[in-house]
Amino acid sequence: MVSTRSLRRLMKKLSASDSNNSYKRLVNAAAADEKKFEKLDLARGCVAIYVGQERKRYQVPLIYLSLSNFQQLINASQEDVFDVKIDGPITLACPTHTFEQLLKIAKKTTHY
Incomplete structure (x- = not known):
């Protein structure tokens, strides 16, 4: 059986300054995730x-x-x-110049 004294020592070690570093790492990771999602921002009513x-x-x-x-x-x-579920981003297998021409036609058609 573990004594209360050894448990206290263990708790003291775990709550030492290393836990602050762990917290800082978590905060930095969260900030990095926010920056990643800022890059993915879309205009309202648009899809990537x-x-x-x-x-x-x-x-x-x-x-x-x-x-x-x-x-x-x-x-x-x-x-x-037959698979209507989309996992991840929408990807199209066509050349970019063809897609850009399609965008121009769509813009003229919809006046968007």
């Missing part, structure tokens, strides 16, 4: 889409996703036609 092999990030208004050209491109990029 990653395009091409280089996975270039675009902010696309949600209304564009209802256009038939976008729907065809998304359906062509899906790995499994």
Whole structure:
């Protein structure tokens, strides 16, 4: 059986200055996570889409996703036609210049 004296010593060691360092590490990690998410901020009513092999990030208004050209491109990029669940970011397997042309057409069509 462990004596209360040894438990007190152990508690004293655990609550020493090392715990402050642990707290500081947690605070720094939380701040780093906040900075990471600041980079991912999107405009209201937009969704992030990653395009091409280089996975270039675009902010696309949600209304564009209802256009038939976008729907065809998304359906062509899906790995499994029957899987409607999206895990992670939306990625499209098309060249970036093609996607930029599609964005121009969508902008003219929707006046967004």
